[in-house]
Amino acid sequence: MLTFAGLTKRFGENIAVRELSLEIMPGEVFGLLGPNGAGKTTTIQMATGRLAPDAGSVDVRGLGAPTRTEVRAALGVAPQELALYDHLTGRENLAFFGRLYGLRGAALRNRVDELLERTGLADRAGDRAKTYSGGMKRRLNFAAALLHEPSVVLLDEPTAGVDPQSRLHIFELVAEQKAAGRTVVYTTHYMEEAQRLCDRVAIMDHGRLLALDTVSALVAGHGGQSVVRIETADGEVRVETDDAAAAVAAQLKQHPDAHGIHVDRPDLETVFLALTGRSLRD
């Protein structure tokens, strides 16, 4: 479990994170959603002990603050910035980071082999990381966070700039962490990723927590109604409704000559728009 209690961080006059309180459960994939500058990375850095909060506290599994080295052993971190040694091979990178977490001998070799296999990098394991594509580096970056089977996995924009194949690998790995009962914190500004992967989502903007709930509850609470659009010979008919299926059936009765039907369901984008008055990617 990962707990933030009244977490606040200032950089000069700018308040990057403002009184953030969260409790993230084991086996939960928790999304931190927000545009650039929302405070996601600062939150992750406080969760890893890289930044000390100005106020409030972070607790990892009841062990205390991650500023203590023994607490950090429970964390697996895949930073937004690719953190790999270009002149080491994929295998050497993983072996090095594994040793830092106390893995040795056969246990280390087996774990490295397993993760190379799981990330689809086994056939390039002996090549230097500098020869990898961006997506491959991103997968290796993720694998390095999982070597020691941490209780809490912190993923900061893990799919930034990756190809569809790598994205799929990463999604599968996230699902495996959830299945293994680990706490996963996943920051992204891709709402479709959050909707697909996350059990709960916290929406942040300008350091504030705007909303926190499951995706469906957020959509239901802040997304507004679905919009049904019927294209007829006389033009388009728009109907806002909470029950899209019933609305479509009713409209088709009224417009038997309709030649197109569109249903725009609310999503996290519309939730964010409703909460902040601007788009997530502004």
Place this chain on the structure above:
Amino acid sequence: MGAIWTLALKDLRLLLRDKPGLFFALFFPILYAVFFGVVFSGGGGGDGAGIAVLVVDEDQTESSRSFVDGLLALDGMEARRADRETATARVRKGDATAYVVLPQGFGAASRRMLFGSRATLTIGVDPSRRAEAAMLHGLLTKQAFAPMRDPGALRAQVKAALVASAASGQDGLAMRPFLVALEQFLGNVVATTEANKTAGAEGSRAAETDGDAFGFQPLRIEQESVVRARRGPRNPFAITFPQGIVWGIMGCAAAFGISLVVERSQGTLARLLVSPLSQARILAGKGLACFLAVVSVSGVLLLVAVVGFSVRPDSWGLLALGIAANGIGFVGIMMLLSVVGKTEQSAGGIGWAVLMVMAMLGGGMIPLFAMPSWLRGVSSISPVKWAILSLEGALWRDFTLAEMLMPCAVMVAIGAVSFTAGTMIFRRTL
């Protein structure tokens, strides 16, 4: 300790794969040491201006004092007065290249240059310094000829020779007509010189030419070997390899200083900082890697020196002490270099600029003995001087343990101060 070793081995592996870094840490120093060693052993090494010479005047006559004053003013020689005991000790230590002794009777002999037995002086020099010894012979002979550049002084010499010849009644009969003619000629030259300043300069040149044309040596130089008294460098490579080793050590310091900046810019430092390692262990890993690289590079260069160029250290134990002290010193310097630049380019540029100045001042480019005395004084502020001294002390200066403590202690102190300062700045910028 396991994690620190892991960090250090990773950095050493990265250094081995960093071709430019490896070149400056290993191959450039070997090239440097071999190239200059060959140059010096080829006879060109002793022509550096300002060889340090101690002059012992045991005659204490007006002529000997005049000769010494002439030596002190000579270009190409840094001469100082000393007593014989001090001069011998300092040459044995390598503090001076050679000594020159003007024995009793030197002044009297030098006044009768054209008659009787020649003036004799003794030089003491390490036999391995053949080039410097030959240069010293030339400078002393030049100084002995100096009176002949003054027609008046030369005329007095001729007159003295004629008087002495007549008084002895047994010598110089064959020379007498020539000396009489020469005395008359010089009288004309002196008269012309006094009449016309310009003509005087020409007259002086004429006298010089005449003096050279005599085709005799006005001085007999006896050479004493000081090799039995101290074990100096057996060959020039014993001088150039310590310099090469220090270049290699500087290459290591630059490479690891830059690597810490690269770790920061590439994000790997952030990953290390979120691992269960304290900042102190991370920096200790970097320091250990640099230390091991320094020891390895020193070891490889020494191996090349011993196997390929017959360099034989006086003391392997003291050499190990010197290398360890240099490792500590330059680990600290590496830490300081790692915080001077924010990017790889700026850290590399600034770092090498600082190291080059250290090398220039400290004898990394030209040997300390070839430096002017004022620069030798300034060189003490450079860690390179102490690093070279700690290697030379064990290689050929025949330092005792007590004598080794000075350069080693300086290097350790430099390491401690700069590592502490570098670490403080590094932590502040995290």
